[in-house]
Amino acid sequence: MLDLSGPVPMGALIGRTNRRGRLLWSLPKGHLEAGETLEQAAIREVAEETGITGTIIGELGTIDFWFVVDGRRIHKTVHHYLMRAVSGELSDADIEVTKVAWVPLPEIGEQLAYSDERHLLEQASVLLRDTA
Secondary structure, three states: OEEOOOOOOEEEEEEEEOOOOOEEEEOOOOOOOOOOOHHHHHHHHHHHHHOEEEEEEEEEEEEEEEEEEOOEEEEEEEEEEEEEEEEEOOOOOOOOOOEEEEEEHHHHHHHEOOHHHHHHHHHHHHHHHHHO
16 A cells, blocks of 8 residues: 655555564455455455555565464465555554554565565566556
């Protein structure tokens, strides 16, 4: 999610506290609900996790990963989209989110906890350049 209204583009990141109590910053993400397209799910999840409603500029890429919950291995595939903020107020009201923040686009890579998400920033730069 990007806020392009100021002199420096800003991206919305979410922070979640891991089991060790460390705050990890990441891109908003979630799951499909029945009857949703990937794009509809992305817009809904970003709004739920950040309070910001956006429109999709383009596709950033897909990330596959595994994690463990209650002793079960879970596979997740996340389709990421670059979005432009159109309304709302940044909010950490979602129970799964500890903090949310607008971060200057050039600094997002330094904040992200996961390398696979940092790789998506390259595609974001291409999409922004192509839509400028």
